[in-house]
Amino acid sequence: MGADTQLEEPSASGPGVSGLGEVGEAAFSGLAERHRRELHVHCYRMLGSFEDAEDTVQETFLRAWRRRETFEGRSTFRAWLYRIATNACLDLLAKCRPEPAIGGEVPWLQPYPDRLLDELPAGGADEPEAVAVARETIELAYLVAVQHLAPRPRAVLILRDVLGRPAKDVAEILGDSVNSVNSALQRARAGMREHLPAERQDWTGGAPDAGTRELVRRYTDASVATDIDALAALLRDDVRCSMPPTPGLQIGREAVVADWAGSGFVGMKGLRAVPTSVNRQPAVAFYLWREREGAYLPLTIDVLRVTGGAITEITTFHEDRFPRLGLPERLPADGAE
Structure with a gap:
């Protein structure tokens, strides 16, 4: 069962064929806007970029409005929008990213704030697997892995394994045969196994518990103190560290610590930190004191993956992500050194 088990609503709940053709632009926009957040998350999984997902949702609504007469009522309005959104993503990938990511790095990767994920419909208590899939498939480890798949197998994987769509429906969405869809799904699952640890618990931290907090x-205290020894003690031996879009993936504690030591991190003064969460993972936003501005200004945000009581991955994003994440643009001088 996929995470989006409500994708197929009763057709009667959506507008009829004649009704959709007759609605005005404002009414049509109101119908579409109900699904903006879930469509945005769908496009984000496909593209790995928050901003590209925003552009693609806008393109989806524009295409839907222009093609509203083609809605035949065989599926729900919501499912029709998903079809348009999926193909809009494929068009963007064909134009801008004809090749998938390689080498474990995704330069275009961007974080997704939890405050916006909270706008998604919650899975019911009787759907624990759906809730788990929804969390796991928005974490950065999954996003990185799925970006290594070719676009069409990627779309098949997301439609089948995340949204729970039947192979027949996916074939119709993509204009393929059921056999082609099933073959693409097998390739996609095999590709995911190459980029994710074999056991699910090794790539998802799950909901944060007291130990994780x-x-x-x-980690926050050691970072503010620029105490590399204390930080190293928190890392798993096979920890991975990246900073998209900057090239370079460090694998292993020694490599990560050496990179920190050579970056000017040691001895840095005037750091402050704000805890947050993105992609259903714990994160820490760091601010650096700027004497000229008389305030702490955004520096970087570290998104952590914690497994078995140790940090297994650190993905660092630049300060330009702060506004999207709802973080303060500056911190006051109180307590400045």
Whole structure:
């Protein structure tokens, strides 16, 4: 069962064939806007970029409005929008990113704030697997892995394994045969196994518990103090560290620590930190004191993956992500050194 188990609403709940053709632009926009957040998350999974997902949702609504007469009522209005959104994503990928990511790096990767993910419909208590899939397939480890798939197998994987669409429906969305869809799904699942640890618990941290929160607190304190030894003690031996869009993927504690040591991090003064969460993962936003501005200004945000009481991955994003994440543009001088 996919995470989006409500994708097929009763057709009667959506506008009829004649009704959709007759609605005005404002009414049509109101119908479409109900699905903006879930369509945005769908496009984000396909593209890995928050901003590209925003552009693609706008393109989806524009195409839907222009093609409203083609809605035949065989599926729900919501499912029709998903079809348009999926193909809009494929068109963007064909134009801008004809080749998938390679080498474990995704330069175009951007974070997704939890405050916006909270706008999605919650899975019911009787759908624990759906809730788990929804969380796991928005985490950065999944996003990185799926970006290594070719676009069409990627679309098949997301439609089948995340949204729970039947192979027949996916074939119709993509204009393929059922056999072609099933073959693409097998290739996509095999590709995901190459880029994710074999066991699910090794690539998803799950909902943060008291132990995870304490680990994040220690990581935050050690970072503000630029205490590399304390930070190293929190890392798993096979930790991975990246900073998209900057090239370079460090794998292993020694490589990560060496990169920190050579970056000018040691001895840095005037750091402050704000805890947050993105992609259903703990994160820490760092600010640096700027004497000229008389305030702490955004520096970087570290998104952490915690497994088995240790940090297994750190993905660092630049300060230009702060506004999108709803973080303060500056912190006051109180307590400045």
